[in-house]
Amino acid sequence: xxxxxxxxxxxxxxxxxxxxxxxxxxxxxxxxxxxxxxxxxxxxxxxxxxxxxxxxxxxxxxxxxxxxxxxxxxxxxxxxxxxxxxxxxxxxxxxxxxxxxxxxxxxxxxxxxxxxxxxxxxxxxxxxxxxxxxxxxxxxxxxxxxxxxxxxxxxxxxxxxxxxxxxxxxxxxxxxxxxxxxxxxxxxxxxxxxxxxxxxxxxxxxxxxxxxxxxxxxxxxxxxxxxxxxxxxxxxxxxxxxxxxxxxxxxxxxxxxxxxxxxxxxxxxxxxxxxxxxxxxxxxxxxxxxxxxxxxxxxxxxxxxxxxxxxxxxxxxxxxxxxxxxxxxxxxxxxxxxxxxxxxxxxxxxxxxxxxxxxxxxxxxxxxxxxxxxxxxxxxxxxxxxxxxxxxxxxxxxxxxxxxxxxxxxxxxxxxxxxxxxxxxxxxxxxxxxxxxxxxxxxxxxxxxxxxxxxxxxxxxxxxxx
Ligand code: AMP
Ligand code: ZN
Numbered sequence: 001x002x003x004x005x006x007x008x009x010x011x012x013x014x015x016x017x018x019x020x021x022x023x024x025x026x027x028x029x030x031x032x033x034x035x036x037x038x039x040x041x042x043x044x045x046x047x048x049x050x051x052x053x054x055x056x057x058x059x060x061x062x063x064x065x066x067x068x069x070x071x072x073x074x075x076x077x078x079x080x081x082x083x084x085x086x087x088x089x090x091x092x093x094x095x096x097x098x099x100x101x102x103x104x105x106x107x108x109x110x111x112x113x114x115x116x117x118x119x120x121x122x123x124x125x126x127x128x129x130x131x132x133x134x135x136x137x138x139x140x141x142x143x144x145x146x147x148x149x150x151x152x153x154x155x156x157x158x159x160x161x162x163x164x165x166x167x168x169x170x171x172x173x174x175x176x177x178x179x180x181x182x183x184x185x186x187x188x189x190x191x192x193x194x195x196x197x198x199x200x201x202x203x204x205x206x207x208x209x210x211x212x213x214x215x216x217x218x219x220x221x222x223x224x225x226x227x228x229x230x231x232x233x234x235x236x237x238x239x240x241x242x243x244x245x246x247x248x249x250x251x252x253x254x255x256x257x258x259x260x261x262x263x264x265x266x267x268x269x270x271x272x273x274x275x276x277x278x279x280x281x282x283x284x285x286x287x288x289x290x291x292x293x294x295x296x297x298x299x300x301x302x303x304x305x306x307x308x309x310x311x312x313x314x315x316x317x318x319x320x321x322x323x324x325x326x327x328x329x330x331x332x333x334x335x336x337x338x339x340x341x342x343x344x345x346x347x348x349x350x351x352x353x354x355x356x357x358x359x360x361x362x363x364x365x366x367x368x369x370x371x372x373x374x375x376x377x378x379x380x381x382x383x384x385x386x387x388x389x390x391x392x393x394x395x396x397x398x399x400x401x402x403x404x405x406x407x408x409x410x411x412x413x414x415x416x417x418x419x420x421x422x423x424x425x426x427x428x429x430x431x432x433x434x435x436x437x438x439x440x441x442x443x444x445x446x447x448x449x450x451x452x453x454x455x456x457x458x459x460x461x462x463x464x465x466x
Pocket of ligand 1: 027028042227258260
């Protein structure tokens with residue numbers, strides 16, 4: 001399995017630190033608003049990465065943080081007249097709603113900055129003791145960037161370029177313009193924690209270094225995030241972690257390319273974004289996932305109505321195949337498989353090899369999806385004439401093997417049950433209006449047989465699954 005490592009700018013064979021295990025970390029969202037479709041790109045792709053590693057037999061520990069203390073959260077809290085903790089809690093729940101909709105499994109651990117405060121403070125203290133950080137009279141603590149010899153190695157920027165580009169602020173208490181904040185003294189009205197440097201809160205970068213060490217140890221296998229995080233965020237994480245721990249921080253760095261709109265990065269600051277919530281209301285959640293898989297994670301991807309509609313159509317073909325094979329597995333000719341079905345089943349290994357080869361080549365989901373569609377076309381054709389139950393069942397299993405790894409075909413069951421129940425309830429209401437009590441009772445019984453109980457309330461008919 002080869003991974004393109006942003007640090008070395010080459011594809012490298014993946015060798016885990018510990019055989020059979022993978023420790024991976026992805027920088028998660030700052031929870032002050034709904035995520036947009038650009039934010040969904042890393043979330044979906046690193047979920048696929050994790051699923052694929054598990055499919056290949058690795059035991060994966062996946063950590064994704066929530067930045068739950070930050071200027072933007074504080075600003076939002078002040079605007080809404082609630083605490084920043086309330087803002088964070090709200091948007092963490094909203095994150096999980098969208099993640100679930102997108103078929104993204106919860107990480108192994110979702111740490112929060114506010115729950116890692118002891119480790120963050122201890123981390124800053126170590127950096128001060130080792131001479132990599134210094135506190136200033138105001139109560140801020142800064143990282144002494146020039147002391148770290150490898151600074152710039154991830155983003156491939158010579159330190160001289162960074163120095164000439166750095167902004168100099170005359171009021172600065174920093175020793176050098178390149179130094180960055182590890183700890184910020186609290187301003188009036190801001191949330192704060194007690195520390196050896198007074199009341200304050202952590203900078204953004206230190207949070208990830210402290211969480212990595214706490215949950216995964218000093219060296220991890222894979223660190224991921226969007227391409228815009230390479231500098232300064234990941235560069236600073238490396239400087240902090242390697243200075244404090246004295247060992248390499250991450251063996252592989254993976255960065256996804258941008259989701260663009262009209263060839264510009266979709267972003268909050270440009271205002272050219274759609275929230276996942278709004279996009280899902282138009283296209284559905286699962287087509288967004290399908291759309292993201294259609295391109296390699298490092299290439300730019302353009303968001304447009306056409307590309308989302310294409311993804312919808314592609315997904316529809318998968319569902320049609322699944323529904324058809326499911327039907328035939330119950331209603332085809334007894335026994336099987338027949339010769340046509342057998343011929344496709346005999347190619348299973350070669351399909352698997354090609355699927356794995358695509359994914360092993362730096363997680364080329366675009367090629368993996370093509371293999372999936374080849375399997376689907378072959379299966380559809382094989383059951384075109386005299387389908388057998390066993391043949392259809394085996395072909396269905398084969399198709400689902402690939403969709404499971406990619407995390408597709410998860411979205412319909414609930415929806416179709418909901419739709420069916422709602423439709424039956426509407427029919428029952430109509431029957432009651434027409435005073436057709438027998439029909440209304442019959443529908444109630446039909447729902448009962450589906451495991452649905454109806455409750456006639458003042459607000460209308462409600463239902464629950466038994
Ligand atoms: P932000 O909300 O900007 O802090 O971003 C959260 C995560 O989403 C980071 O990993 C970013 O790199 C990623 N991200 C933000 N915008 C985009 C985009 N347009 N395309 C791809 N990734 C993005
Ligand atoms: Zn981070």
